[in-house]
Amino acid sequence: MIKHDVVVIGGGLAGMRAAVEAAERGADVAIVSKMHPVRSHSGAAQGGINAALGNTAEDTPENHAFDTAKGSDYLGDQDAIEAMCEDAPRQIIWLEHRGCIFSRLPDGRLAQRPFGGAGSPRTCYSADVTGLVILHTLWEQLERFKVKVYEEYFCTALCTEDGVGTGVVAYNMLNGQLELITAKATIFATGGCGRMYAKTTNGYASTADGLGIAFRGGVPIMDMEFVQFHPTSLKENGVLLSEAARGEGAHLLNSLGERFMFKYAPEKGELASRDVVSRAGWTEIMQGRGIDGCVLLDLRHLGREKILERLPQIRELALDATGKDAIDTPIPILPGMHYTMGGIETDKFGATRVPGIYAAGEAACVSVHGANRLGGNSLLETIVFGARAARHACDYIKESGDVRPSERTLKAEQERIDGWLSKNEGVRAPQLRAQMNKTMSDNVFIFRNEKELKKAVDDLLEIRKAFDRDVYVMDKSKTFNTDLVHAMEVDFLIDAAMCVANGALARKESRGAQARTDYPERDDENWMVHTLAWRQEGQNPRLDYSRKVTITKWAPTVRSY
């Protein structure tokens, strides 16, 4: 049996930042990850990370917090937002002093670029590979502190004893053994769940693992109806073209060659917040001003030199997928599923309602993003709240007693997996995944209405039941059984999708990324509350609105860009 004081599930930015913080504090910490840490999807983040350094224009953490609260359509908890924006400059400096390769100004300070919904240029970056360079910096710190990483271990279940978290059960992919990993504090940093949709900017590995595990362990999931659709993803494969393109001055054009964004956001145009730009692009396409179901991202006027220096990756990604070179051709793009503002409910310290269980990054919902996240705030959230969750976990383990291993959970998990492996007929997880992808993409997209959302809720419940009843795994091998791992991922994704669809159906208003055509207005009187979803075996989740939004400085007002 494996035992550590603190165990971090997930090796992306939030997970590694948490592990490094715990290691710096001298805690016995380990990472458990289904991939090598440098494979994590944080590395695909392109545009940058926000901090009010004020290096190129006047800026303050308070301005950053206001932009974030406004971007959240006033659903973000402002105490957490203020804490994040206050900590941001310190965290960027922390990364820089550990060798992070940020782009620079001529005087040697960190460069900052404009981003959507931001009042000043406050996005620090490294060309368009910001996620990758931060991912590498944190992995380097793991090497420095010799943090133990259980690589290619897939977590399957949360262990609790007497209402206290005691670790996880994990499947060792190298030999097919289930193992008990006992810990006084467990931090979930497992990223997003884009794979519930057919087209997403997310990689194959973004499958709601931590979310599903915590949900089953009795932790509520919050605000899942708020799904961010990124305005500029490639039609061919859903791959992201960074907001940095628009930050550097790219235009969005419709079939008439018109810069349509100023119709929707007279002041900010292309640099309005993402929910606004996605709705605008989709409206243009729906009203017949698209080209083959897309609008165009035009970089041509930026010039070859600037594109190659600042946006080389997205130029190559577009070239590989479409054969079009952004230097001399506009690239067809459309909105695609990108990010879940919701996640495992935590307080502003990263703690969940279950003692000993923490969450950070996209897997968590603090909530700093509310109904819509600003570009550049997701990397920031991983760093700030990864460190915070670890700090509080380290304090917690000093007080908490020893924990005993949950043998019964291990046994239950072994039975669950053996059940799937012993069956030779039924339905395979990829088929159910395809059904889920279809209903989510058709019925829970940018514009929503009661009829479609009901259809999604019904479909998902059927898929849930079919999975529980009929699923089987074709590969029986004990070596690197990804067929089994994918089945567990789909299992978690179905739960997450049910939270999205049920939350969206119940919330009868339009706010941020939730746009209801049947309830087009924001309703502050009734809906300044978070959606909490509690799992009910084989049924739709139970929704609860007991958590009110925390307002500190900025009362909700009309939101325009």
Place this chain on the structure above:
Amino acid sequence: MAQVKLDIFRYDEAVDAVPHRDTVEVDVPVTMTVLDALETAKAEVDGSISFRRSCRSAICGSCSMNINGVTGLACKTPCKSVMNDEGVIQIDPMPNFQPMKDLVVHMDPFWDKYTRLKPYLQPADRDEDHETERRVSPADMKKLVDAANCVMCATCYALCPVVSVDPSFAGPAAIAYAYRFIEDVRDGKKKERLAQINEDYLWLCAHCYACSYCPKHVDPHDRIVDVKRATIQEGVMMDHPGPRHALVVNKTIKKTGMLAETEVIQGTVGIFNIRGLAKITPLAIRMAVKGKMPPPFLRPIPKVDEVRTIFESLEVPT
């Protein structure tokens, strides 16, 4: 849509004595990548086909494999660019690694190469609570940018013929990663890093350029040359045969316009290195018997001055 026939290496280290091959047919648009085709095959035909993948946008480095005998990222390779007239694409695990299951290999030796190099910034000042960023000029940062694009996919490591004959060689990716610290003005351990990389057989690189085939344009070969140059410029490990070899080749060509092999051997091994010289004596005797022994002294070629002028114009004042 077109029919793609994936001819896949199949193996499970826990049960198979030897590998076999399966052909799996899938209908996919030919603009799709080899990874998309594999994913479709796994979802629709045979769930046991095993491979690593994550981002499908050439940034996570998971899906490096041999496609028609050439190592590369499956997510960056369109089917149409590699299928033959019958639609067949041959897929194998990366070479230079021990196969685990199908296209999945044991990556540990590759990661170990990084760990040995202490891959983290070691600043000269250890005080880490700073109010502001360190100032680094855009030019100094730009030197690191190409190396920073490395996604650790191990394509270069799989393609490296030196790794295949001597697994103790650090390999292109780790040397490029070392370069990233060696050239970082914020790092305080340049000499120690150069010494370590010399220990890890930097000079075994044969400059075959195989690693120039890099999906992320990191071009590890150029970084290897940069690290070798830095070793000489910093005067690190100058008693090592590697730097000595480089310098004596340089010297003899400058002097005579030709490679003076006898002098190169002496210079590389060391005139006073009795054991080293004794080791190559049998070779020298065999070469002499076959009439292949190069003359001990060479007369400079005509117009050797022109060669020297080239050298002088290339030499960078240090």
